[in-house]
Amino acid sequence: MVSGIYFSCQGESHKATDKPCQDFSLSYATSSGIAVAIVCDGHGGERYFRSQYGAKFAAKVTDEAVWRFVQDIDGDLFKGKQYTAVGPILPDKGNTEKPTNKEFIVFRQLFSNILYKWNEKINEHAEAHPINEWERKHVKEKYLNEFKSQMAMDREQRTILEKTYGCTLMVYVQTPDYWFAFHIGDGKMIAYKIVNGKVQWKEPVPWDDRCFLNKTTSLCDSDALNEFRFCYQGNGEFPDAVFLGSDGLDDSFGEETNLVNFYIQVIKMLATDGIEATIRSLEETLPQLSKIGSKDDMSVATVFNLEMLKANIQLFVDWQRELVSSRIDEINKRIDGLKDKRDKINKSGKTDNNSVIELNYAIKDLDRARTDRNDLIKKYDRLADELGDSHYSIPDDEESKENPEKDEIPSIEAAEQIDSSNSLKESDDNSVDMDKEHTPEADASTEKVQSSGVEDGASPCMSTTYDKSYPRNIPVTGDSNEVNE
Structure with missing residues (x-):
């Protein structure tokens, strides 16, 4: 019917x-x-x-x-x-x-x-x-x-x-x-x-x-x-x-x-x-x-x-889990690429300002990617709970290679100290606040749909667990339909 x-x-x-x-x-x-x-x-x-x-x-x-x-x-x-x-x-x-x-x-x-x-x-x-x-x-x-x-x-x-x-x-x-x-x-x-x-x-x-x-x-x-x-x-x-x-x-x-x-x-x-x-x-x-x-x-x-x-409700949940899984796979590839970039810069031994800035960006991007992956894993696990299935796990070989501590972000001042034969800089005018170059706020404004949980149908005001008594709002995340005149 x-x-x-x-x-x-x-x-x-x-x-x-x-x-x-x-x-x-x-x-x-x-x-x-x-x-x-x-x-x-x-x-x-x-x-x-x-x-x-x-x-x-x-x-x-x-x-x-x-x-x-x-x-x-x-x-x-x-x-x-x-x-x-x-x-x-x-x-x-x-x-x-x-x-x-x-x-x-x-x-x-x-x-x-x-x-x-x-x-x-x-x-x-x-x-x-x-x-x-x-x-x-x-x-x-x-x-x-x-x-x-x-x-x-x-x-x-x-x-x-x-x-x-x-x-x-x-x-x-x-x-x-x-x-x-x-x-x-x-x-x-x-x-x-x-x-x-x-x-x-x-x-x-x-x-x-x-x-x-x-x-x-x-x-x-x-x-x-x-x-x-x-x-x-x-x-x-x-x-x-x-x-x-x-x-x-x-x-x-x-x-x-x-x-x-x-x-x-x-x-x-x-x-x-x-x-x-x-x-x-x-x-x-x-x-x-x-x-x-x-x-x-x-x-x-x-x-x-x-x-x-x-x-067939569980099949729809499984579709959602597969979607999240594919996005975790994509971000894993991105993490691998960022790690390679970081390691390449570190191995080069270069300490000029441009190299330090490039390394800063790589480390910050890697940090964000790991955070995004963690968020996706949480969503995956919620869907797995709905299905009564096991949670997502990062492969052991990757966990063993990852340093649990955050990568240390080098400063340009440090590079300048090396380049100037360790002469002390009294001013930090040349230091770079990377957040001004690439701020989380900017990310939020350009990715407001993603940050609101829409990409996988979750939001702070609803639960994806359909067999528990949580708030049940459907997730939330154009004006011109103007015709050619």
Whole structure:
């Protein structure tokens, strides 16, 4: 039996500028086994000053459209079909050929219907709601004039009104016999499935490279119909969980595996604490994540098979442990490289200022790497505890080579004393405080996502041990969705 949950919140930057939340999300499952999840992200640029309404209208008309699609479509259309993905049509890249199979045709009809109904809704809203006081205060005059000029025309003549309401659209639909998904714009959709005793994840809908930084495709584009990409499957295989997140969420995590791991934390909470507790945690966590991450509005909607998640919870924990293990392996290689660099400088016998500075950096970097490794080992051990497995251990040969005492950092003054035949320097003006060159504070500011524990789904406000009574907040760790104008 499938279920669904969702949540959207106002971004931190929107709070600061008195801008409303421009995201909209929904997710649900029916007793007949049909589930729908939708996330829409209104564009943040000033031109799109009614995008919060555009996002809401897009979700509502799409919800109605997919229900009609499921009810009216030939039930055998997807029967036995393997997973199939279709990317956008890109005339600017010479990709103008349109598939002629029936599946492509019916999806094009669905997308056309969504675009038509969405445009109908925004025209109705624009006609019923002239420029208001908030808009006069916050929106540049040129965009207000553009809106007014459009409203002075008949509907058929309005060519750019939809820009005012511009937004993205991401959708997942599951029935007892097949599932499909489609997407226009940015944000990420991640699907999870247990295959041969391992957690596998992927983005089921093909990515569109035109969605980059603060640029995105959109329902308000003149060629929006060709910008939809989609996928479907009807051979009886279904994802165990699918997450849809607006770009404010994935922009906060940087590396995609961090986002994947965050959703696994949500999966673990669903399986161990239940749906209501998970919703409450999302309501608390996403605003925190926006504050320390992208500062953007955030939305997440998910459809999941709770029984499957409960039955395979340890496989998800094991995936997390393997992720941490791979990162320990990476940092071990870095430690070996730094040790070689340190030893090479020491063996050279050079005592000039440049050599001492280089040695200082190598020793400090080695110190930080060891600290990072220790933090990762603690996370590994917590996950091992969840699995009832053994803790991580550094190989004996490495432990025997490591000096438990910190490496002594030589000073430039010492080098100068040697270079000047041990003549005493009365001033230490030439000494270097390495922390000013490479400060922990600077590291924290450039790596705030990592330092907040997001990289492996842990944070000070939550426990990764799911069978104990610890605080259960989901771990916390972008604002422009502006379309090319």
